[in-house]
Amino acid sequence: MNFGLFSITTAVAGVALLAIGLWILQRLRVQHREIEVLSTLFWKSAIEETRARVFVRRFRHWWAWCLLVAIASILWALLGQPQTASFDKTQHVILIDWSVDDQQVRGRDLDVALQLAAELPEGRREIIAVGMHLETLLHQQEPLELAKLRSVPRPVPAPLGMDWAIESISTRAGTKTPITIHIVGDAPVDKWRLSALQSKFDNSQSPVLKIFRVERATSQPPVALATFGVSDAASGDWNRVDIWFAFADPEQVLADTVGVVLDNRPLHHPLVARDHGILEIQGVAANGGLLEIVHNDLPVGALTLPDRKLIRVHIDDDVPETLRQLIQLDTACTLVTNANNAEVVIGSTPDSNFRLTSEDQPAFHIQTENENAEDALADLVDELALRQIDATGLATDSGRVVDVQVASGETRSLALWGNLFTSSFDFVESRACPIVVGRAVRWLANRPPLVEWVELGRKLPVASPEFQRVADQLATTNDGRQLRTTRLSAPVGRTATLADSTENLSFSGFNLFTLLGFFVAFLLIGEWMLFQKGHLP
Amino acid sequence: MNDEFQLLNPDFLEQARALRIVARRVAPAGRWAEHRSRDRGQGIEFRDYRPYSPGDDLRSVDWNIYRRLGRVVVRLFEEMEDLPIYIMPDLSYSMWKEAHPRAVVAMQVAIGLSAIGLDQHDRVGVFPFGDELDTSVRPTSGRGRLTLLADALTRIGMVAQRRRSGTDLAASVARLRGLGLREGLVVVISDFFDPQGARKILSELKRSRHRPLLVAISRPEDREPTLRGDVRVRDCETGAVQDVSINESVLMKYRKAYDEHFDLLRSFVRQRQGGWLQIDSEQNVMEQLATLFDGGRFVA
Numbered sequence: 001m002n003f004g005l006f007s008i009t010t011a012v013a014g015v016a017l018l019a020i021g022l023w024i025l026q027r028l029r030v031q032h033r034e035i036e037v038l039s040t041l042f043w044k045s046a047i048e049e050t051r052a053r054v055f056v057r058r059f060r061h062w063w064a065w066c067l068l069v070a071i072a073s074i075l076w077a078l079l080g081q082p083q084t085a086s087f088d089k090t091q092h093v094i095l096i097d098w099s100v101d102d103q104q105v106r107g108r109d110l111d112v113a114l115q116l117a118a119e120l121p122e123g124r125r126e127i128i129a130v131g132m133h134l135e136t137l138l139h140q141q142e143p144l145e146l147a148k149l150r151s152v153p154r155p156v157p158a159p160l161g162m163d164w165a166i167e168s169i170s171t172r173a174g175t176k177t178p179i180t181i182h183i184v185g186d187a188p189v190d191k192w193r194l195s196a197l198q199s200k201f202d203n204s205q206s207p208v209l210k211i212f213r214v215e216r217a218t219s220q221p222p223v224a225l226a227t228f229g230v231s232d233a234a235s236g237d238w239n240r241v242d243i244w245f246a247f248a249d250p251e252q253v254l255a256d257t258v259g260v261v262l263d264n265r266p267l268h269h270p271l272v273a274r275d276h277g278i279l280e281i282q283g284v285a286a287n288g289g290l291l292e293i294v295h296n297d298l299p300v301g302a303l304t305l306p307d308r309k310l311i312r313v314h315i316d317d318d319v320p321e322t323l324r325q326l327i328q329l330d331t332a333c334t335l336v337t338n339a340n341n342a343e344v345v346i347g348s349t350p351d352s353n354f355r356l357t358s359e360d361q362p363a364f365h366i367q368t369e370n371e372n373a374e375d376a377l378a379d380l381v382d383e384l385a386l387r388q389i390d391a392t393g394l395a396t397d398s399g400r401v402v403d404v405q406v407a408s409g410e411t412r413s414l415a416l417w418g419n420l421f422t423s424s425f426d427f428v429e430s431r432a433c434p435i436v437v438g439r440a441v442r443w444l445a446n447r448p449p450l451v452e453w454v455e456l457g458r459k460l461p462v463a464s465p466e467f468q469r470v471a472d473q474l475a476t477t478n479d480g481r482q483l484r485t486t487r488l489s490a491p492v493g494r495t496a497t498l499a500d501s502t503e504n505l506s507f508s509g510f511n512l513f514t515l516l517g518f519f520v521a522f523l524l525i526g527e528w529m530l531f532q533k534g535h536l537p
Numbered sequence: 538m539n540d541e542f543q544l545l546n547p548d549f550l551e552q553a554r555a556l557r558i559v560a561r562r563v564a565p566a567g568r569w570a571e572h573r574s575r576d577r578g579q580g581i582e583f584r585d586y587r588p589y590s591p592g593d594d595l596r597s598v599d600w601n602i603y604r605r606l607g608r609v610v611v612r613l614f615e616e617m618e619d620l621p622i623y624i625m626p627d628l629s630y631s632m633w634k635e636a637h638p639r640a641v642v643a644m645q646v647a648i649g650l651s652a653i654g655l656d657q658h659d660r661v662g663v664f665p666f667g668d669e670l671d672t673s674v675r676p677t678s679g680r681g682r683l684t685l686l687a688d689a690l691t692r693i694g695m696v697a698q699r700r701r702s703g704t705d706l707a708a709s710v711a712r713l714r715g716l717g718l719r720e721g722l723v724v725v726i727s728d729f730f731d732p733q734g735a736r737k738i739l740s741e742l743k744r745s746r747h748r749p750l751l752v753a754i755s756r757p758e759d760r761e762p763t764l765r766g767d768v769r770v771r772d773c774e775t776g777a778v779q780d781v782s783i784n785e786s787v788l789m790k791y792r793k794a795y796d797e798h799f800d801l802l803r804s805f806v807r808q809r810q811g812g813w814l815q816i817d818s819e820q821n822v823m824e825q826l827a828t829l830f831d832g833g834r835f836v837a
Contacts, residue, residue, distance in 0.1 A: 032769035032780050038631040038759075039730035040772040040779045042798065046790035047781050
């Protein structure tokens with residue numbers, strides 16, 4: 001209850017009540033009989049005033065009563081934290097990037113927004129979350145607490161981003177109304193789009209559209225990864241992978257400050273330095289663990305490793321021994337006896353997806369689930385390493401044309417001459433043989449080579465398109481693996497540089513609360529001095 | 538001048554002249570009188586030898602020593618000089634307020650001490666004070682000057698009685714110090730109800746070179762007030778008011794404050810080997826004043 005909530009009549013009535021109450025209280029004060037003494041020196045030391053129950057005393061000076069009424073009224077008014085009206089009519093909109101799928105980041109951004117909102121005029125500020133659409137968390141005139149109640153955790157992507165939000169809000173406000181947009185956090189704003197937008201506004205006298213950034217304290221590590229990836233192990237072990245990464249500024253990073261943590265336990269594999277500042281960790285077990293890179297004990301990037309299971313292969317009895325041995329030697333494969341339980345069945349029956357055919361059939365027949373099989377032929381030849389085969393030699397030995405046919409189908413399969421694995425041809429003696437067999441088995445089992453990586457300034461090929469604008473993103477790859485990264489990509493060249501909000505707040509009206517506080521303190525000191533001198537009550 | 542306050546009572550003066558103020562040793566550069574001085578000179582009582590230097594009186598050369606030791610020395614004798622007495626009676630309003638004014642008692646004590654001083658050829662100055670020091674009466678000596686002092690004091694007293702001045706003993710002592718008077722005995726005769734408190738008074742007295750004699754004019758009611766109940770006490774000099782509900786507990790604190798105030802003054806006087814006398818203004822002044830003089834002598 002204060003002046004701000006009452007009508008003028010009620011406020012005046014309240015002051016009158018205070019005045020009457022103080023007058024009545026004053027009449028209850030002690031009444032003393034006055035005696036002149038030689039000195040009050042010793043009485044001052046001995047003073048112990050007790051209240052006398054006297055009802056008939058009045059103020060000795062009428063202005064003393066007025067002073068007390070003034071003090072009480074101002075104290076009452078101070079409860080409302082009054083402020084003078086501001087001539088500045090600028091609307092303030094605080095934007096929070098709501099696409100971040102991290103409750104901690106969201107909560108922190110909302111706190112920052114609320115802190116800023118508390119400093120803004122209540123009638124001219126609002127908080128809007130930018131997600132799939134603009135969601136107003138706090139309307140004008142609303143108490144700040146409502147914003148927290150409305151911030152229901154709903155992870156949504158922000159396909160149109162902060163640029164779209166700024167355009168929408170400024171369009172809604174019109175080109176004449178002064179509007180200031182405060183962006184919480186470091187969501188990028190396209191400087192070209194921003195420049196184009198501002199040109200639409202009437203900035204002839206003073207800028208109508210202002211955009212600031214509210215820098216928030218962040219736990220972002222001081223260094224960032226520029227590259228982070230995982231690939232097949234150079235050793236050829238199927239159940240191991242190689243990790244490689246590079247810092248954005250390798251010269252600032254000392255080797256002994258970098259650590260690797262696998263499933264929350266330090267990984268003691270040596271870091272192998274490569275060209276261009278790339279560091280490599282070789283032979284990490286591909287068991288689906290979470291591998292983190294830390295710098296000075298702060299995580300700078302994380303990667304969920306693939307969980308590589310062995311390819312189950314069934315080999316029929318009529319398969320040449322050479323091929324059988326090749327499969328047995330491949331660390332990616334495990335032989336199963338039940339063909340129904342196998343991912344790859346090698347044999348000459350039509351049920352086999354690695355089918356051995358006679359020489360009257362095409363040398364290589366590839367069936368792919370790709371509907372445009374002819375278009376995929378070149379890629380398939382590369383993926384299956386068929387270019388490494390000495391096709392001329394095979395043609396000479398067989399006296400037939402060695403051709404590669406491709407067809408579309410529901411499942412993958414590969415048919416090739418069974419005699420290639422016999423002494424009829426010297427294919428088994430060639431270096432291409434184990435490669436072709438290995439690639440074929442992996443392709444049939446749908447185990448593509450691992451080359452998953454992210455690089456500064458580029459999008460992750462398999463990640464969400466929003467990857468560039470969010471931090472601590474979990475990007476999902478095609479086969480379900482998650483690649484978690486730090487802020488790796490920042491399109492620096494196009495990001496607008498925005499001034500800091502907190503350094504550009506000149507909107508608020510004069511703080512009458514402080515002024516009145518000083519004034520009432522002054523009055524209280526005056527009252528105390530008057531009381532000491534005996535002029536009060 | 539008509540003796541308004543009857544300061545020159547013959548019986549009173551006769552009793553006073555039987556008393557003596559004896560200085561342990563007075564400051565040099567005084568006039569010839571009865572007190573031993575720190576000066577060496579041509580007195581009667583031998584004090585010391587010193588080597589002869591050109592210009593010395595040949596009559597003071599000790600020829601016996603010259604004959605025996607072959608060295609020329611002169612004999613030094615104690616000088617006998619006067620003791621300057623500066624008397625400061627308090628004539629502020631609190632000293633006049635009662636039916637039997639304490640100021641009159643203070644003036645009687647001042648005249649009594651002046652009579653003693655003048656009688657033994659000492660130089661006496663009377664400096665009445667209230668909220669400031671009155672220096673209109675110049676220090677004087679000679680028995681015949683007592684009447685002049687009494688007249689001057691009566692005239693000043695009559696003015697002070699009407700003026701209702703406050704008390705600023707500290708400033709008055711500071712002013713006396715500023716006069717640059719020869720080191721002597723300063724006698725303060727007052728109720729010592731200075732609103733600035735005893736510590737302020739003492740801070741100024743401690744800076745003074747004079748030996749102090751403090752004479753407190755008091756009444757038993759000063760320490761044992763008869764006031765009871767809810768009282769607004771108003772200081773008769775400053776007009777400051779203090780609301781106080783007087784009960785036994787408050788009275789105990791009052792007495793404690795009173796005792797502390799005068800204990801501080803007494804303690805200071807002891808440290809400076811001065812004198813302290815408390816006089817009840819309702820009782821015979823001369824009888825009480827005589828208690829200060831042990832065996833008829835007060836050693837200052």
